[in-house]
Amino acid sequence: MEKLREMEIFVAxxxxxxFTGAAEKVGMSAGAVSRAINSLESRLGTRLLARTTRSVRSTDAGVSYLEACRKVLDTITDAEATIAADRLNPVGTLTISAPVLFGQRYVAPLVNAFALRYPDVRVNAVYVDRTTRLLEEGVDIAIRVGHLGNSSTFAIPLGFVQRRTYAAPAYLAEHGEPLHPRDLNNHYCVSFTGVSLPLEWVFYEAGSRLPVRLQPRMIVDLGAAAVLAAVDGVGIIQLLSYQAAPEVLAGKLKPVLSSFEPESIPVNLLHVERRSSSGKIRAFVEFVTGPLRENAHLQGMDTTAVRTSR
Incomplete structure (x- = not known):
């Protein structure tokens, strides 16, 4: 029991x-937390934490031990959850990650509904525009927009999105509409680094890849700011279709160069295979998979067609 408590304190x-934050999380004094870590390091015969007056971080040994601790604690948590509840009454803490705009528009409403439906599950929702590492960061479920490499995760397909090129109607009225990707050299462009390379956009012509070199007027690394720049007429932009969906529906952005769009980009729900038996994960997967698969913006549908059908 003491060893497990020390593991829990180390992870916290x-x-x-x-140490102060960990003390609050585990319900101990900072001094007791410090003594527990000293005891743990003494028993293991190595330093797990590098401490300064301003910060604390893992040593190399600590990084390896952290993953082992998470596995042990997750196994215990999931075992207790399985005994205490089934899918109809899941318990425990569920950590979910998703890209910022995608999460804000499509995941957050489902997470909120899930939290109301399952009050015994504590939800930790992380919305970040980077690839989260499930095992290393203790993430149970990640919504991933993009092609997947080989990993120890299980992927559930949800749909796909397109990389499309957009411009504000006012910009097109003043500067004209490009008819071919190479025409972009005669236009102002905004590069959003979350979707395209800053100085090169990729299109497809007759099934062949067509890269176009640019000198963008603006380079942006935040999705909301990139969309706003395009809406304000700063220039033509490449975005993922879901990122521009509300602005297209509102008539603030218009797709251009549609016949040169690159291939579709998959959207998947990922979870670690060893945790697949967890009631909280099964419940969340079942709760969100259907609604996300039915989301028109994840099925490659033209948002203008969606607006017409409503």
């Missing part, structure tokens, strides 16, 4: 970034 320090 890493997650909270401080």
């Amino acid at each position: 320090i890493i997650d909270q970034g401080s």
Whole structure:
């Protein structure tokens, strides 16, 4: 029991970034947390944490031990959850990650509904525009927009999105509409680094890849700011279809160069295979998979057609 408590304290320090934060999380004093870590390091015969007056971080040995601790604690948590509840009454903490705009528009409403439906599940929702590492960061479920490499995760297909090129109607009225990707050299462009390379956009012509070099007027690394720049007429932009969906529906952005769009980009729900038997994960997967698969913006549908059908 003491060993498990020390593991829990160690993980809490890493997650909270401080001894004080860990003490609050595990319900102990900062002094007791410090003594527990000293005891753990003494028993293991190595330093797990590098401490300064301003920060605390894992040593190389600590990084390896952290993954082992998470596995042990997750196994215990899931075993207890399985005994205490089934899919109709899941318990425990569920950590979910998704890209910022995608999460805000499509995942957050489902997460909120899930939290109301299953009050015994504590939800930790992380919306970040980077690839989260499920095992290393303790993420149970990740919504991933993009092609997947080989990994120890299980992927559930949800749909796909397109990389499309957009411009504000006012911009097109003043500068004209490009008819071919190479025409972009005569236009102002905004590069969003979350979708395209800053100086090169990719199109397809007659089934062949067509890269176009650019000198963008603006380079942006935040999705909301990139969309706003395009809406304000700063220039033509490439976005993922879901990122521009509300602005297209509102008539603030218009797709251009549609016949040169690149291939579709898959959207998947990922979870770690060893956790697939967890009631909280099964419940969340079942709760969100259907609605997300039915979302028109994840099925490659033209948003203008969606607006007409409503």
